[in-house]
Amino acid sequence: MTSDAVLLVEDLEKHHVDASGHRNTAVDGLSFEMRQGDFYTLLGPSGCGKSTTLRAIAGLEPIDTGRITLHGQVLNDTAQGIAVPPNRRQLGMVFQSYAIWPHMTVTQNVAFPLRMQRPKLSSRDIAARVHEALAAVQLDSFSNRMATALSGGQQQRLALARALVARPRLLLLDEPLSNLDARLRSSMLAELTRLQRDFGTTALYVTHDQTEALSMSSRLAVMNQGRIVQEGSPADIYYRPADEFVARFVGEMNMLGATADTPLTPGTTGTVRLSDGTALPVHAAISVAKGQTVSLGARYESVTILPAGTPGPADAAILPAVLTGQVFLGEIRRWSARLPDGTELVATSIGRQADGLSPGSAVSLAIARQDLLVFPTPAATPPAQPASGDADG
Numbered sequence: 001m002t003s004d005a006v007l008l009v010e011d012l013e014k015h016h017v018d019a020s021g022h023r024n025t026a027v028d029g030l031s032f033e034m035r036q037g038d039f040y041t042l043l044g045p046s047g048c049g050k051s052t053t054l055r056a057i058a059g060l061e062p063i064d065t066g067r068i069t070l071h072g073q074v075l076n077d078t079a080q081g082i083a084v085p086p087n088r089r090q091l092g093m094v095f096q097s098y099a100i101w102p103h104m105t106v107t108q109n110v111a112f113p114l115r116m117q118r119p120k121l122s123s124r125d126i127a128a129r130v131h132e133a134l135a136a137v138q139l140d141s142f143s144n145r146m147a148t149a150l151s152g153g154q155q156q157r158l159a160l161a162r163a164l165v166a167r168p169r170l171l172l173l174d175e176p177l178s179n180l181d182a183r184l185r186s187s188m189l190a191e192l193t194r195l196q197r198d199f200g201t202t203a204l205y206v207t208h209d210q211t212e213a214l215s216m217s218s219r220l221a222v223m224n225q226g227r228i229v230q231e232g233s234p235a236d237i238y239y240r241p242a243d244e245f246v247a248r249f250v251g252e253m254n255m256l257g258a259t260a261d262t263p264l265t266p267g268t269t270g271t272v273r274l275s276d277g278t279a280l281p282v283h284a285a286i287s288v289a290k291g292q293t294v295s296l297g298a299r300y301e302s303v304t305i306l307p308a309g310t311p312g313p314a315d316a317a318i319l320p321a322v323l324t325g326q327v328f329l330g331e332i333r334r335w336s337a338r339l340p341d342g343t344e345l346v347a348t349s350i351g352r353q354a355d356g357l358s359p360g361s362a363v364s365l366a367i368a369r370q371d372l373l374v375f376p377t378p379a380a381t382p383p384a385q386p387a388s389g390d391a392d393g
């Protein structure tokens with residue numbers, strides 16, 4: 001473990017056996033590390049094992065194998081038979097359902113975790129810390145209200161204040177914004193990151209929402225089928241997705257079939273060819289032999305529109321195309337465009353850039369070399385297992 005690791009999760013595995021005796025793998029050899037002050041997000045589609053991982057860290061889910069260490073204290077180690085109970089882990093938790101105590105006032109809800117602490121805190125210290133936490137979530141003027149008499153967003157803020165007041169060693173957040181409407185969600189997003197920073201809390205966040213993950217995280221792990229597929233900063237994940245799954249799950253991306261025209265090795269430049277023979281310059285991040293088929297990815301905003309016949313900037317792919325449709329989104333317009341071989345791409349124009357163009361216009365599409373990503377062609381999907389087989393994976 002590195003010296004500044006707060007949480008270390010090693011080779012975590014968890015299987016569930018359903019009512020008909022099938023064994024489902026929820027978490028499949030997961031390892032990651034969090035550092036002090038991280039806002040670390042597990043991002044992935046429904047059922048990929050995010051909540052199971054969080055619940056395992058909280059001690060609410062027994063694990064099959066693996067080791068979980070928090071600030072050097074082993075919380076779980078299946079090899080040694082260690083499993084620290086949830087109430088002795090000193091973690092803060094905020095889950096989808098607010099789980100505030102309905103029979104208590106706002107103040108009583110936030111004071112409760114402090115009253116449970118041993119050695120006992122003085123009433124004066126409790127009052128000061130409750131006030132600080134309620135002020136941080138802007139609920140100080142509601143302190144005497146019953147918790148049930150708050151709106152959904154206020155209840156969620158109360159749940160956060162209650163989680164933060166005990167100054168947890170780690171804050172676990174499982175889709176805490178999913179019950180809020182769109183407007184509240186975005187203001188809570190900003191508030192959450194501010195609170196996490198102000199309190200200096202290290203937070204582990206779980207979501208399937210890529211916008212939340214990209215905007216809030218200091219580091220982020222994309223999960224699929226119980227495993228971490230890629231870990232990095234939001235910009236790393238967005239601009240350098242490790243594979244097609246990550247590219248499609250985080251952001252939106254055009255995909256084109258192509259063939260390597262030169263051998264490609266990581267960090268080198270080379271050329272790939274579309275089916276109609278058009279050669280495109282690329283930067284490779286993977287090794288590909290000459291002649292091998294690949295998938296080419298380009299983010300929608302990386303495909304820009306130039307007047308037809310423009311030679312275009314150096315170091316960019318220039319493709320002739322015909323615009324086939326547009327969606328006006330205010331600050332940008334999304335265009336669909338057809339290449340000569342019939343492939344449809346999505347391109348983006350900003351502001352009034354594409355005024356005068358309309359569906360039917362002949363244009364050139366430009367994609368900078370650094371924005372053309374080369375992925376191995378996905379392996380063919382294996383045939384479905386018979387119903388009686390092991391459903392692992």
Ligand SMILES: Nc1ncnc2c1ncn2[C@@H]1O[C@H](COP(=O)(O)OP(=O)(O)OP(=O)(O)O)[C@@H](O)[C@H]1O
Nearest residue numbers: 016017018026045046047048049050051052053208
């Ligand atoms: N108690 C259980 N019994 C059987 N299978 C379970 C149980 N809990 C979870 N699973 C299965 O384990 C897998 C992972 O579930 P988990 O809740 O961790 O996913 P998730 O990524 O958090 O999904 P979501 O975003 O929908 O909450 C899923 O296939 C789920 O059906």
